Amino acid sequence: MTELLRIEDLAVSYGPSPAVSGISLSVPDRGTVALLGANGAGKSTVLKAIAGLVPKSAGRVLLAGEDVTATDTRHLVHAGVVYVPEGREIVPNLSVDENLVLGGFHLDGATRRQRRDMVLGIFTEIASRALSPAWRLSGGEQQMLAIGRALMAGPRLLLLDEPSLGLAPLLVRRVFDRLAAIRAETGLAIVLVEQNFRMTVRVADTVHFLRGGRLLGKRDAVELRNPAAMDEAIAAYLGAGASAA
Numbered sequence: 001m002t003e004l005l006r007i008e009d010l011a012v013s014y015g016p017s018p019a020v021s022g023i024s025l026s027v028p029d030r031g032t033v034a035l036l037g038a039n040g041a042g043k044s045t046v047l048k049a050i051a052g053l054v055p056k057s058a059g060r061v062l063l064a065g066e067d068v069t070a071t072d073t074r075h076l077v078h079a080g081v082v083y084v085p086e087g088r089e090i091v092p093n094l095s096v097d098e099n100l101v102l103g104g105f106h107l108d109g110a111t112r113r114q115r116r117d118m119v120l121g122i123f124t125e126i127a128s129r130a131l132s133p134a135w136r137l138s139g140g141e142q143q144m145l146a147i148g149r150a151l152m153a154g155p156r157l158l159l160l161d162e163p164s165l166g167l168a169p170l171l172v173r174r175v176f177d178r179l180a181a182i183r184a185e186t187g188l189a190i191v192l193v194e195q196n197f198r199m200t201v202r203v204a205d206t207v208h209f210l211r212g213g214r215l216l217g218k219r220d221a222v223e224l225r226n227p228a229a230m231d232e233a234i235a236a237y238l239g240a241g242a243s244a245a
């Protein structure tokens with residue numbers, strides 16, 4: 001499979017000591033790579049560094065072979081790299097439709113309408129609520145809107161930061177089902193940061209384990225769908241105190 005994203009020896013520091021270092025990983029075209037780890041392990045920092053939202057103190061990021069290490073966020077969005085932050089950050093007083101338009105503001109009208117129809121076709125839960133203010137949506141529907149808004153930009157690489165955060169189990173399942181649909185329909189690649197291990201292995205191909213800002217190892221996600229293998233990987237990579245969500 002062709003490689004879409006390659007990270008080589010990435011480090012990010014917010015202060016004197018690095019938050020993450022020595023991060024190297026590869027995301028194939030149309031692949032889904034997950035980063036699993038406890039709070040503070042450095043997962044969001046890796047995503048933000050890829051998206052150009054935090055400065056890198058070392059390493060390189062290559063997108064389809066092109067060095068984008070120093071490329072700013074705006075140009076990365078145009079190159080197809082779109083970040084969906086933890087906490088969704090939709091605009092509550094704007095309607096569902098208006099939030100979607102924000103994600104495709106740079107598009108011509110016809111493309112924007114076509115993308116909007118594609119997004120609402122995937123997220124059928126919010127399709128009938130297009131004119132409702134976003135604050136009226138449930139947490140899971142707001143998460144779908146946040147992902148939908150990112151899809152409006154026509155990404156090649158979606159960087160998803162904890163889409164399950166704060167959602168009830170049923171809604172988590174719905175969001176992850178839609179992620180599987182997006183992957184099948186649009187063929188984009190995804191880097192997924194999660195703490196919900198069981199849901200993650202349903203949609204990912206490869207899982208990288210992070211602890212203390214370092215990558216400890218990676219496993220095939222299909223293997224980890226076996227609960228015993230997941231428990232063994234968690235104990236090996238994340239420590240005895242960790243457990244599958």
Ligand SMILES: Nc1ncnc2c1ncn2[C@@H]1O[C@H](COP(=O)(O)OP(=O)(O)OP(=O)(O)O)[C@@H](O)[C@H]1O
Pocket residue numbers: 014015019037038039040041042043044045046195
């Ligand atoms: N803006 C910041 N300024 C200073 N330190 C930060 C900043 N953002 C993150 N950190 C620190 O960097 C480390 C990694 O944080 P990061 O948010 O990447 O972890 P995470 O694995 O995504 O955690 P969580 O699951 O809690 O979101 C932590 O020690 C955190 O306190």
